[in-house]
Amino acid sequence: MLSSTQPVTAWETYRQEFPTLERTTYLNTCSLGPLSQRSRAAMERFMATWEHYGASAWYQTWLGECAALRANFEQLINAPAGSVALAHSISSALSVVASCYPYTERSRIVTTALDFPTIPYQWLVKPGVEVVILPSEDHIQVPLEQWAAAIDDCTALVATSHVLFTSGYIQPVAELACLAHAAGAHILVDGYQAAGQLSVDVQALDVDYYLSGGLKWLLGGPGIVELYVRPELVQQLEPTITGWFAHSTMFNFDAEHFAYADDARRFELGTPALAAVHAAKAGIDLLLEIGVSAVRAREVELVCDLVDRAQEAGLPLKIPPKLEEHAGIVMFPAPDASGAVKALKQQGIIVDHRPGHVRVSPYFYNMPEENEQVIAALKPLILGR
Ligand SMILES: Cc1ncc(COP(=O)(O)O)c(C=O)c1O
Numbered sequence: 001m002l003s004s005t006q007p008v009t010a011w012e013t014y015r016q017e018f019p020t021l022e023r024t025t026y027l028n029t030c031s032l033g034p035l036s037q038r039s040r041a042a043m044e045r046f047m048a049t050w051e052h053y054g055a056s057a058w059y060q061t062w063l064g065e066c067a068a069l070r071a072n073f074e075q076l077i078n079a080p081a082g083s084v085a086l087a088h089s090i091s092s093a094l095s096v097v098a099s100c101y102p103y104t105e106r107s108r109i110v111t112t113a114l115d116f117p118t119i120p121y122q123w124l125v126k127p128g129v130e131v132v133i134l135p136s137e138d139h140i141q142v143p144l145e146q147w148a149a150a151i152d153d154c155t156a157l158v159a160t161s162h163v164l165f166t167s168g169y170i171q172p173v174a175e176l177a178c179l180a181h182a183a184g185a186h187i188l189v190d191g192y193q194a195a196g197q198l199s200v201d202v203q204a205l206d207v208d209y210y211l212s213g214g215l216k217w218l219l220g221g222p223g224i225v226e227l228y229v230r231p232e233l234v235q236q237l238e239p240t241i242t243g244w245f246a247h248s249t250m251f252n253f254d255a256e257h258f259a260y261a262d263d264a265r266r267f268e269l270g271t272p273a274l275a276a277v278h279a280a281k282a283g284i285d286l287l288l289e290i291g292v293s294a295v296r297a298r299e300v301e302l303v304c305d306l307v308d309r310a311q312e313a314g315l316p317l318k319i320p321p322k323l324e325e326h327a328g329i330v331m332f333p334a335p336d337a338s339g340a341v342k343a344l345k346q347q348g349i350i351v352d353h354r355p356g357h358v359r360v361s362p363y364f365y366n367m368p369e370e371n372e373q374v375i376a377a378l379k380p381l382i383l384g385r
Pocket residue numbers: 088089090091092116118161165190192193225
């Protein structure tokens with residue numbers, strides 16, 4: 001508990017937004033961001049409008065809330081108005097994007113073995129598509145030379161993550177976009193592990209697609225993701241997986257004619273999860289209020305502190321070599337990672353595991369004392385002493 005005699009920092013004030021943090025040492029944002037009081041209040045507002053207005057809630061507030069979420073995400077990633085669509089998951093957004101390509105002259109997709117598997121899965125199941133999955137020697141990153149050798153004039157799309165969920169490595173997205181465009185290919189970036197904890201400027205990065213959602217660093221819970229599409233592409237692409245939300249005049253209910261919306265809504269499918277829309281908007285509001293550059297500065301301090309403590313304790317680490325390439329995911333090689341995660345849970349410390357590793361992910365609301373706790377608890381579990 002905070003003592004009234006101690007000065008309360010801004011970070012401690014934001015910490016009070018998250019009741020979970022009173023009960024546990026929560027270092028697992030890269031799996032699931034904790035529920036904030038404002039996301040809870042937003043979902044309660046959603047339920048109140050549902051009860052009060054019934055179906056007319058769509059026109060009274062809900063369509064407006066969807067538009068506000070699209071606009072919030074546009075602001076967060078410096079995207080122009082009308083360039084963001086809502087989707088139900090990263091996988092469903094990928095399926096709509098994937099449906100835009102004919103895979104004739106350009107039938108190659110380039111991705112990596114370190115990407116979240118739902119990216120390659122999307123194309124592995126498509127007949128006639130060659131999926132190049134770049135291996136990683138150090139299991140942390142894929143060097144640019146490997147990308148350059150794989151992206152060619154048969155490549156339709158480079159599809160990869162901004163931050164790799166397996167290592168916390170921040171990929172050089174602007175350089176990858178240059179490589180893709182020089183070969184005449186497009187680039188799609190999954191920013192689920194990046195937006196919120198890193199400043200993202202899709203125009204400066206020069207990407208064609210950028211995805212993220214509430215689940216993790218955007219603090220909005222499951223059920224909704226956002227898809228940015230470069231405005232020039234919005235006009236050219238015609239998804240063949242679609243729904244009535246993609247129609248230019250959806251409320252005309254014209255079953256015989258389909259006409260794509262002029263803006264990124266043409267990438268949408270059907271009714272979004274409205275509770276999730278409310279929670280997700282509140283999450284982005286909080287990040288816009290704090291400012292993502294302040295969040296990143298705090299994240300660098302916490303990651304640095306965690307790594308220093310781990311090294312002092314003699315714990316093995318699998319992390320990017322440079323701090324400026326390291327986001328808020330810290331991987332500890334561990335012989336029994338799932339056992340270690342269970343043992344930590346019994347001590348009230350929530351982290352996660354991925355094959356062969358304990359994964360610890362601090363965020364702005366965590367405190368150095370929590371880093372100290374997790375390292376003290378991990379030491380005997382990993383080193384056996
Ligand atoms: C980088 C990344 N992409 C995608 C996903 C999940 O995608 P979906 O929304 O389809 O479940 C995750 C994890 O949940 C992830 O870490």
